[in-house]
Amino acid sequence: MVERNLNVWADSEGVWLSAESGDFTLATVTEFLRSKGVRKYNEKVIAEFVREKNLSPQKIAERDPAAEKDAAVVVHLDKDKMTASVVIEPPFFMNPWPSRIDVLEALEQKNVVFGVDEIIIEKLTELKLHNEHVVVATGKQPLNGDDARIELLLDPDQVPAVDYGVEKVDHRERSVFINVKQGDKIAVKHPATQGENGTTVVGTDVSPIAGKDVAFPIASGLEVSEDGLLLTAAIGGRLFRKNNKLSVLPELEIMGDVDFSVGNVDFKGYVKIWGSVRDGFRVLASNGIEIKQMVEGGVVESAADIVITGGVQGTGKGHIIAAGNITANFINQAYVRSSGDIKIVNSILHSDVSANQTVTVMGGRKSQIIGGRIQAELGVLCNILGSEIGTKTEIIVGLPPFLNERRKELYDLIAKHTESLEALEADLTYLKRQELFGALNEKQRSLLVTTIKSKYQLQATLKSNQDELDDISNRMALTQTQGTVKVKDVCYPGVTVAIRDAKLTVRETFKNVTFVYDKESAEVKLRPF
Numbered sequence: 001m002v003e004r005n006l007n008v009w010a011d012s013e014g015v016w017l018s019a020e021s022g023d024f025t026l027a028t029v030t031e032f033l034r035s036k037g038v039r040k041y042n043e044k045v046i047a048e049f050v051r052e053k054n055l056s057p058q059k060i061a062e063r064d065p066a067a068e069k070d071a072a073v074v075v076h077l078d079k080d081k082m083t084a085s086v087v088i089e090p091p092f093f094m095n096p097w098p099s100r101i102d103v104l105e106a107l108e109q110k111n112v113v114f115g116v117d118e119i120i121i122e123k124l125t126e127l128k129l130h131n132e133h134v135v136v137a138t139g140k141q142p143l144n145g146d147d148a149r150i151e152l153l154l155d156p157d158q159v160p161a162v163d164y165g166v167e168k169v170d171h172r173e174r175s176v177f178i179n180v181k182q183g184d185k186i187a188v189k190h191p192a193t194q195g196e197n198g199t200t201v202v203g204t205d206v207s208p209i210a211g212k213d214v215a216f217p218i219a220s221g222l223e224v225s226e227d228g229l230l231l232t233a234a235i236g237g238r239l240f241r242k243n244n245k246l247s248v249l250p251e252l253e254i255m256g257d258v259d260f261s262v263g264n265v266d267f268k269g270y271v272k273i274w275g276s277v278r279d280g281f282r283v284l285a286s287n288g289i290e291i292k293q294m295v296e297g298g299v300v301e302s303a304a305d306i307v308i309t310g311g312v313q314g315t316g317k318g319h320i321i322a323a324g325n326i327t328a329n330f331i332n333q334a335y336v337r338s339s340g341d342i343k344i345v346n347s348i349l350h351s352d353v354s355a356n357q358t359v360t361v362m363g364g365r366k367s368q369i370i371g372g373r374i375q376a377e378l379g380v381l382c383n384i385l386g387s388e389i390g391t392k393t394e395i396i397v398g399l400p401p402f403l404n405e406r407r408k409e410l411y412d413l414i415a416k417h418t419e420s421l422e423a424l425e426a427d428l429t430y431l432k433r434q435e436l437f438g439a440l441n442e443k444q445r446s447l448l449v450t451t452i453k454s455k456y457q458l459q460a461t462l463k464s465n466q467d468e469l470d471d472i473s474n475r476m477a478l479t480q481t482q483g484t485v486k487v488k489d490v491c492y493p494g495v496t497v498a499i500r501d502a503k504l505t506v507r508e509t510f511k512n513v514t515f516v517y518d519k520e521s522a523e524v525k526l527r528p529f
Contacts, residue, residue, distance in 0.1 A: 008033065015061040018058070037090045045059070071102075082206075110202075139199055146211045153187055182234065186233060187246070256275040270304075271285040284301045286303045318334035323340075324340050330345070346368075366383060369385050384489050385485070386495040428451055
C-alpha cells in the first residue's frame with residue numbers, strides 16, 4: 001500500500017516527504033498527499049522526487065497555517081430531496097478526522113432529519129472515506145393509490161360447468177343463460193385508494209398519485225347502491241353483456257328448441273321460444289311464455305300467461321301450469337292447470353285439465369274434447385264433447401277446481417284412515433282380551449300401549465280431515481257460481497257432467513246442448529245451446 005511506502009510530516013521548517021522504496025508514481029504520490037490534507041506543495045520538487053526515486057526526505061512545502069485546514073463535511077441533497085449524501089474533505093494530516101457526531105451535525109445544519117443511516121455514517125468515519133459521495137439518508141417514496149376495480153359476481157359469458165365427478169350427470173340442468181331475479185348481486189366495486197404519503201430526508205410530505213375511479217359497466221336493468229359499491233339487478237331477467245356493457249333483459253328469446261343445446265330454462269322474465277320444448281326438459285318463467293312450435297313430454301310453468309302456437313303432445317308426462325291464461329292449438333295426454341282461462345283451438349284429448357275460470361275449445365275444424373277430466377269453475381265450451389265410441393270423458397264445473405281436488409284427496413284420506421282405524425280396533429280387542437285373562441307377555445304389553453297411542457293419533461287425524469272436508473263442503477254450498485257446459489255441435493254418450501254437487505251421465509247423443517244446474521231439483525238439466 002502507498003501509505004506504508006510514503007511518509008509525510010511537518011516541523012517548524014516545513015512539510016517533508018520521504019519513501020521507504022521506489023515503488024510509487026506521480027499519481028500515487030499526489031493521491032497520498034491529497035488524502036493527508038496536503039493541498040499546496042512544490043510540484044517541481046514532487047516531480048523530481050518521483051523521477052529520481054530519491055528516498056531521502058524532501059521539503060515539499062513551507063508551513064502555511066491557512067493551508068492546514070480542518071476536515072470538511074459537505075452535505076449534498078438531490079433535486080427532490082429524497083436522498084442526502086456526504087463528501088468528507090480530509091483535514092491537514094496533523095488535524096483530527098471528523099467523527100460520527102460531526103457528520104450528524106452537518107446533516108442537521110441542512111435540515112436532514114429523516115431516513116438517516118447511522119451505521120453507514122459510522123463506517124464512513126471509521127474507514128476515513130474521503131472525496132466520495134456516500135448516501136447517508138434516504139427518504140420514503142410515496143405509495144401511489146390503486147385504481148378502482150370491478151369484480152363480477154355473475155359473469156354472463158361464463159357458462160356453468162358440468163360436474164363430471166358426480167356419479168350421474170343430468171345435462172338437462174346445464175343452462176347457457178345466467179338468470180337473475182330482482183335484487184341479485186351482480187358485481188362489487190373495490191374502490192380506488194388514495195395511497196400513502198412519502199417523506200423527504202428533510203421531513204416534508206410527498207403526496208402520492210391517487211387511484212382512478214371506474215364506473216360500473218351498465219346499460220339497463222341494473223342499479224347501483226347508494227354507496228356506489230354494489231351493482232344489483234333492478235328487474236328479473238337474463239344477465240347479458242354487449243359492447244362491454246351489462247344489462248338485465250326482461251325477455252329471453254331462444255331461437256331454436258329447448259333441448260340439450262340449451263338445457264332447462266328457469267327465467268325471471270318473459271320467455272319466447274321459436275322452436276319446441278323437447279321431451280324431458282323444463283321451462284319456468286315469471287312473466288309469461290310463448291312457444292312457437294310444440295311442447296312434448298316436458299314441463300312448462302309460468303307466473304303469467306302461456307301461449308303455445310303448435311300444441312302439447314304430452315305423452316302422459318307433459319305438465320303445463322300457468323298463474324294466468326293458457327292458449328294452445330291442441331292438448332293431448334297432458335296435465336294442464338290455469339288460474340285463469342284455457343283457450344284451445346282444435347282439441348283436448350285424454351288430458352287432465354283445470355281452469356279457475358273457463359275452458360274453451362273453439363275455432364278449429366272440430367274443436368273437440370275427448371277423454372280425460374276437465375274442470376272449470378265458470379264453464380266449458382266446445383264444438384264436440386266425447387266420441388262416437390263412448391270414450392269416458394268427465395266435465396266438472398261450478399266449483400273452484402282446487403277445492404274440488406282437495407275434497408277428492410280428503411275423501412281418499414278418510415277412507416284410508418278409517419280402514420287403518422278398523423284394523424287397530426281389531427288388534428286392540430284381541431290384546432285387551434289377552435290382558436283380561438292375564439295372558440299378556442311383556443312384548444304384547446308394549447304393543448298394547450303403542451296400539452292405543454296410534455289409535456288416538458289416527459282418530460285426531462281423521463277428525464282434522466273431516467273438519468276440513470266439512471269446511472270445504474260449506475264453502476261450496478255458499479258459492480253462487482252457476483257453471484255451464486255448452487256443446488255447439490254434438491255431445492256423445494260416455495260423457496259425465498258434474499255441476500256443483502249434481503252429476504249427469506250422458507247415455508245418448510245430443511246436439512246443440514247446454515248443461516246447467518237446476519236449483520229447484522238440484523240436478524243437472526239440458527237446455528238448448
